[in-house]
Amino acid sequence: MHEKRCKSADVAKGTGISPSVLSRYLSGRNKPSSDNIIAISHYLNVSPEWLLSSSDTPESTKKSRVISSTEPLLKTIEVQDKLIKSLEKQITSQSHYIHALFKNLEEAKAESKKWEDWKASSKDRHAKGRKKPKK
Numbered sequence: 001m002h003e004k005r006c007k008s009a010d011v012a013k014g015t016g017i018s019p020s021v022l023s024r025y026l027s028g029r030n031k032p033s034s035d036n037i038i039a040i041s042h043y044l045n046v047s048p049e050w051l052l053s054s055s056d057t058p059e060s061t062k063k064s065r066v067i068s069s070t071e072p073l074l075k076t077i078e079v080q081d082k083l084i085k086s087l088e089k090q091i092t093s094q095s096h097y098i099h100a101l102f103k104n105l106e107e108a109k110a111e112s113k114k115w116e117d118w119k120a121s122s123k124d125r126h127a128k129g130r131k132k133p134k135k
Contacts, residue, residue, distance in 0.1 A: 006043075006044065008022050008023065008026070011040060011043055011044070014043045015036070015039040015040055015042075015043045016039065017036055017039060017040070021036075034048075037051060037052065
């Protein structure tokens with residue numbers, strides 16, 4: 001805070017952390033929670049790492065924010081790519097299965113037609129046999 005030329009009261013107001021709590025952090029009596037470290041680092045525009053280090057050169061949080069904000073996105077993209085590949089495999093597999101089902105359906109229709117034709121011809125044969133004059 002001193003390097004950034006900020007008053008404790010301004011930091012307290014900007015972060016929502018009470019001035020007494022900030023005072024205990026500065027005196028070393030208490031250690032800040034991770035949420036408070038992040039809040040203070042955002043307010044001061046420094047990385048949480050710099051805030052916790054003893055370095056006098058503040059590192060802008062811009063780089064830290066970019067890295068920390070892109071890592072979850074990259075992980076999400078990686079997971080989505082895996083999911084897409086898995087779904088593509090499932091679609092291919094289901095497509096082959098559906099194709100096989102349609103082939104079986106066509107074969108069953110052809111077999112059914114054969115039986116219907118046989119049944120119709122059988123009725124015709126029986127009907128012709130009944131119509132023959134008796135000798």
